[in-house]
Amino acid sequence: MTRLRAIPRAHLAAALVLVALLVYPVVNPWQPYPQAVMLLGFLLAIQASSWNIISGYAGYISLGHSMFLGLGSYTVGILALQWGINPLWIAPLGGVTAVVVAMLIGSVVLRTRGHAFVIITIAMLLAAQILAINSRGLTHGSDGITLELPFWSRDFQNIPFYYLFLGLLVLTVLFSAWLRRTKFGTGLVAIREDEGKAASIGVDTTRFKIVGYAASAFFIGAAGGVYSYYLTFINPVGSFTILGSVTIVLAALAGGRGTLYGPVVGAFLVQLAGEAATVYGGGTQSRVLLFGLALMLVVLFVPKGILPALQAWWLRRHPADVEYTDQAGALGRAPSTAHEPATAHVPAFAHEPAPGQDPAPAPEPAPGQGVVTVRERALERAEAAGRVAPGEVLLDVRGVSKTFGGLIAVDGAGLTVRKGSVTALIGPNGSGKTTLFNLVTGGMAADAGEIWFDGERIDAMRPWRRGHLGLGRTYQVTRLFKEMTVQENVVAPLPDSRWRTMFAGAVSGHEAARARELLDIVGLGRFAGQRAGSLSYGQQKLVELAQVLMLRPKLILLDEPAGGVNPSLLGRLTEVIRELNRGGVTFLVVEHNIPLVLELCDPVVVFSRGRPIAEGPPATIREDPVVLDAYLGDDWRPAPDDPPRDVTTREAVQ
Numbered sequence: 001m002t003r004l005r006a007i008p009r010a011h012l013a014a015a016l017v018l019v020a021l022l023v024y025p026v027v028n029p030w031q032p033y034p035q036a037v038m039l040l041g042f043l044l045a046i047q048a049s050s051w052n053i054i055s056g057y058a059g060y061i062s063l064g065h066s067m068f069l070g071l072g073s074y075t076v077g078i079l080a081l082q083w084g085i086n087p088l089w090i091a092p093l094g095g096v097t098a099v100v101v102a103m104l105i106g107s108v109v110l111r112t113r114g115h116a117f118v119i120i121t122i123a124m125l126l127a128a129q130i131l132a133i134n135s136r137g138l139t140h141g142s143d144g145i146t147l148e149l150p151f152w153s154r155d156f157q158n159i160p161f162y163y164l165f166l167g168l169l170v171l172t173v174l175f176s177a178w179l180r181r182t183k184f185g186t187g188l189v190a191i192r193e194d195e196g197k198a199a200s201i202g203v204d205t206t207r208f209k210i211v212g213y214a215a216s217a218f219f220i221g222a223a224g225g226v227y228s229y230y231l232t233f234i235n236p237v238g239s240f241t242i243l244g245s246v247t248i249v250l251a252a253l254a255g256g257r258g259t260l261y262g263p264v265v266g267a268f269l270v271q272l273a274g275e276a277a278t279v280y281g282g283g284t285q286s287r288v289l290l291f292g293l294a295l296m297l298v299v300l301f302v303p304k305g306i307l308p309a310l311q312a313w314w315l316r317r318h319p320a321d322v323e324y325t326d327q328a329g330a331l332g333r334a335p336s337t338a339h340e341p342a343t344a345h346v347p348a349f350a351h352e353p354a355p356g357q358d359p360a361p362a363p364e365p366a367p368g369q370g371v372v373t374v375r376e377r378a379l380e381r382a383e384a385a386g387r388v389a390p391g392e393v394l395l396d397v398r399g400v401s402k403t404f405g406g407l408i409a410v411d412g413a414g415l416t417v418r419k420g421s422v423t424a425l426i427g428p429n430g431s432g433k434t435t436l437f438n439l440v441t442g443g444m445a446a447d448a449g450e451i452w453f454d455g456e457r458i459d460a461m462r463p464w465r466r467g468h469l470g471l472g473r474t475y476q477v478t479r480l481f482k483e484m485t486v487q488e489n490v491v492a493p494l495p496d497s498r499w500r501t502m503f504a505g506a507v508s509g510h511e512a513a514r515a516r517e518l519l520d521i522v523g524l525g526r527f528a529g530q531r532a533g534s535l536s537y538g539q540q541k542l543v544e545l546a547q548v549l550m551l552r553p554k555l556i557l558l559d560e561p562a563g564g565v566n567p568s569l570l571g572r573l574t575e576v577i578r579e580l581n582r583g584g585v586t587f588l589v590v591e592h593n594i595p596l597v598l599e600l601c602d603p604v605v606v607f608s609r610g611r612p613i614a615e616g617p618p619a620t621i622r623e624d625p626v627v628l629d630a631y632l633g634d635d636w637r638p639a640p641d642d643p644p645r646d647v648t649t650r651e652a653v654q
């Protein structure tokens with residue numbers, strides 16, 4: 001019973017429906033018409049569920065997916081005629097053809113993004129039709145191909161097809177569910193949500209899209225093979241119809257694009273509505289009208305689809321408790337309304353309050369002992385820095401430039417980051433720091449110069465290859481995949497390009513366990529099951545740090561980690577950075593919070609007008625007249641007759 005309770009309600013409902021569908025022809029064996037309606041519903045569900053892989057998960061809308069049904073039908077029909085065998089025995093070959101064609105088309109088309117893909121999929125469907133009409137030797141042109149009749153009795157003719165399509169549908173849904181639970185599945189969703197970000201966390205977006213497109217074609221092609229035998233006739237116009245593709249899209253959109261069962265539910269609704277329109281509305285014309293109207297209503301009133309709308313309605317009435325793991329790894333229950341993690345708080349700075357506590361007044365300094373000032377801390381760190389032997393160069397940026405139109409954002413800049421350091425990159429707004437980050441991680445291509453990382457030249461590498469080498473980054477404005485859960489966000493990065501890693505489990509298994517560990521490190525384990533978009537901005541910054549750690553990075557580029565983060569979360573963030581640095585991770589930090597920079601970083605590089613103007617330990621930099629003029633300003637200029645500024649670190653980070 002406990003095991004039964006652990007199974008999600010949707011899976012239980014699906015299992016019950018499956019049992020009913022399996023029993024239906026047994027109790028109603030002599031009703032060919034409803035059986036035909038049902039089996040065509042299964043066929044549409046196979047197509048919608050497959051389409052969902054590339055268009056629902058990965059967000060690349062295909063308007064020509066019925067092409068794979070036609071390809072499967074023709075492959076199996078032609079081969080069955082030539083080899084003189086029953087089409088059913090070779091139906092999987094329809095799937096193989098669909099996969100091969102999808103990979104060939106995909107490897108060209110999927111290098112584009114967005115609308116171009118949509119248009120090309122329609123063009124491909126029409127091209128396939130023209131090809132079928134004109135390849136008379138193979139396809140018999142517009143006359144079509146006639147196949148032998150089924151070898152079983154006409155009395156129960158539909159029943160074998162009913163079970164064949166139902167079996168294929170079950171396989172399609174199981175395949176789709178498995179795919180979504182792998183890192184490949186999270187990678188596809190990452191591409192849908194933010195393709196540039198996905199590439200920066202090691203997702204080889206080109207390969208993912210091509211494999212996703214091929215995966216979305218196989219079961220449609222195989223079903224096409226069975227369909228050719230069901231119809232016993234294949235012709236170009238019927239096999240490559242745009243209405244078929246539109247029906248697939250409508251079914252998936254109506255049920256819920258990107259969900260597991262939505263496309264299946266949508267397919268049955270569309271199939272039944274279409275059948276009703278044909279019977280009561282006078283034929284195909286009314287079907288087209290109905291589909292057009294339904295598409296409009298879906299887009300207007302349930303843009304996410306019927307199942308997600310029902311789920312949202314249910315959740316509003318039955319808010320669920322969430323599982324959490326605290327920093328010590330203890331499991332517990334927490335109400336879903338809780339917003340602050342109840343993890344052991346590690347204060348990063350003296351006098352910092354724990355979450356939920358009122359800020360305690362700073363303790364009075366002991367007689368003869370002043371409040372620790374930023375200056376003193378900076379000097380302490382500068383002294384300490386002198387004692388630490390500099391590591392070898394990990395990142396070497398040589399004479400790199402980037403212009404946007406007439407604007408020179410990065411101007412022949414050079415920069416080195418040594419292994420084991422927490423290097424700061426500071427400078428005025430618009431001085432080119434983020435652009436330099438983009439050039440290093442591959443979000444943008446440099447106009448000139450070279451970038452070397454850990455002994456390899458990387459400036460011509462794709463972003464995911466740089467990620468696989470151990471180069472990770474976070475963003476000035478967080479770029480989490482907001483529709484994914486927190487755990488999925490952390491599990492999504494790929495540290496290498498092996499197929500084994502790509503198809504590792506994202507929900508269970510060692511990758512998922514590692515993601516949980518990383519979430520615990522940043523103190524957000526209890527939020528693992530929540531939608532990332534529901535977290536606070538500071539929490540999202542911490543999740544983004546955990547996400548980048550999944551890459552097992554050697555160097556992390558942090559773009560304004562303190563921006564918009566409250567002091568208690570900032571304390572945790574800096575503590576995590578220090579801890580990771582002690583564990584061997586190197587950091588390059590862009591930050592405007594100067595006290596934090598002086599606390600955390602050494603050396604400090606100062607950028608102005610797209611190039612470095614000073615570099616050195618924090619104590620030197622903060623007194624460098626060039627830096628004071630270009631960036632820090634008079635507030636930081638030491639005046640001989642001024643008393644020292646009593647800025648405590650806590651004040652500073654606020």
Ligand SMILES: Nc1ncnc2c1ncn2[C@@H]1O[C@H](COP(=O)(O)OP(=O)(O)OP(=O)(O)O)[C@@H](O)[C@H]1O
Nearest residue numbers: 404407409427428429430431432433434435436476
């Ligand atoms: N994609 C882009 N297209 C056009 N101009 C850009 C683009 N990205 C950056 N710039 C320009 O390049 C210059 C450097 O911008 P960048 O964001 O690198 O500065 P920054 O030092 O990171 O600034 P901040 O500290 O405010 O984040 C700015 O003038 C900016 O407007």
